[in-house]
Amino acid sequence: MPSRSSARLAALTVAAVCGAASAVVLTSPAHADSVRVHDVQGTTRISPFAGQKVTDVPGIVTATRTYGSSKGFWLQDPDPDDDPATSEGVFVFTSSTPKVAVGDSVTVTGTVTEYVPGGASSGNQSLTEITKPAVTTVSTGNAVPAPTVIDADSVPDAYTPQGDSAAAGSVNGLTLDPSAYALDYYESLEGMNVQVADVRVVTATDPYSELWVTVKPGEHRSRRGGTVYGSYTxxxxxxxxxxxxxATADFPQVNVGDTLKGSTTGPLDFNQYGGYTLVASRLGTPADGGLERETTRRQARGELAVATYNVENLDPSDATFDRHAAAIVNHLRSPDIVSLEEIQDDNGAKDDGTVDADRTVTKLIDAIVAAGGPTYDWRSVNPVNDQDGGEPGGNIRQVFLFNPERVSFVDRAGGGPTTAVGVTKVHGKARLTASPGRIDPANAAWSNSRKPLAGEFSFRGETVFVIANHLNSKGGDQGLTSQYQPPVRSSEVQRHAQATVVNAFVKDILSVQKNADVIALGDMNDFEFSGTARILEGDGELWSAIESLPRNExxxxxxxxxxxxxxxxxxxPAIRRGGDFEYDSVHINSEFRDQISDHDPQVLRFRP
Structure with a gap:
């Protein structure tokens, strides 16, 4: 289906629609006469008629939705007012297949409702609707109001106003300023027929028949045609x-950098999964941008290549082993060490107490050999059943693959799911008390989350410490189109605590041996400019090597x-100061509709 609409709230009243700390319960309907669509929408995100009954609201049907739990139609007034803050379109929620057709001139009597996709606790903005409608058809076959063109000239550069501090940071009660703020501009078009033309794809088609485009071709453009996110502000x-x-069967199957040629037209909706959405009654024609998967170079004889790759819940039942193997061999060029995230146990999401992952890892190693790669060896520590988050029963964990023909793993007994690895000093050098071992696994920072895996490697006589991470996800954070601005990033609290633990462990190594080669890598679930990254880096103990790339990469x-x-x-610092390192984010997944993981792998090459 084109939408992953959540079940609509049984009572379509809104909790805290104006951002107040307590719930706002809309009262029994009053009555309002001579109301038009722009009156219903008003000049803020919340209708001045919310909770009230409106009578004979006129307009033209611009589109109908007959699927999912949000059946209804869009109504637009062909005679707009002169206020740019008031939308001339509104969604009429019928709950069953609507009995109107595009081009019908109708009047609607019903209750104005503010519906929050995802529920009030999501922090999402609300969608103004007319519910429980009585619809009268006045005439048929009318021209649909011409679409409003959304383009680089019409969308402001500033994203959103600051939320009202007196309303818990909500923007709901603020008067819209569509000439100043992008979110206000989109809100002023909510429910209206809109159009974009010749737009570049910046997120590939997903399994739900959705994609993202940009109407600003030069805005933070990446080298390969996407749009880079480089700052909260x-x-x-x-x-x-x-x-x-x-029909979703006809939906464009496109990659980043492709184009939808011509016009894409339809009503502007707001949904739980991304906010403002053009629901297209007419789609542009896809044009191939020629994007190809990247291949990094092979490491030189004296270079150690260390990679990280999130393989997205890999378990023995998956059909992606051959493609993952081809990615590691052909695109990553068989790194010496590969830190894998999201390796599941031997029966995947079946929650029966299984924690071993031997079958999963062996199947991947065998596929790598079949693809022409090395026979990797591997190390990991099994988690305690159902204690590391992720898919229930899956027991995801980090795993080290290493090529024994190029690098040795220093095995040191004592590591276990609940045993903390430490650092000791031997002959003036740092060494781990257990290898592999988990970092402070009893710390509350790792509650229902993956514990870091530390390993000691030897390459051409030099010791390299590698810490594999998969920090707490961003689940629960408010979206960028939230009614609360700036949005609350609640998941950061745990991630910051985790970053503090990892940094402290690195400090332990460097306090024993300040010139130690230490690498902390993995799915950090946070940006290079984030507070999480700053905590990981600490006072210079670490540095995120992705910052060595141009911003558009x-x-x-x-x-x-x-x-x-x-x-x-x-x-x-020993690796960074040496200057003889190279970092590469190898784009093989994130930009493509047929991805085998939603993450791109990265490779670091350096001379220890």
């Missing part, structure tokens, strides 16, 4: 989600039109 305002009102993930950094490789 400089948002990409030209991003817009595209869905379809038609800094991304490992593509989400809602924003190419961003979630996966990182951080290096100690």
């Amino acid at each position: 400089s948002q990409n305002t030209g991003r817009l989600q595209i869905q379809s009102l038609g 800094r991304y490992t993930y593509d989400y809602q039109g924003n190419q961003q950094v979630l996966d990182q490789i951080l290096i100690s």
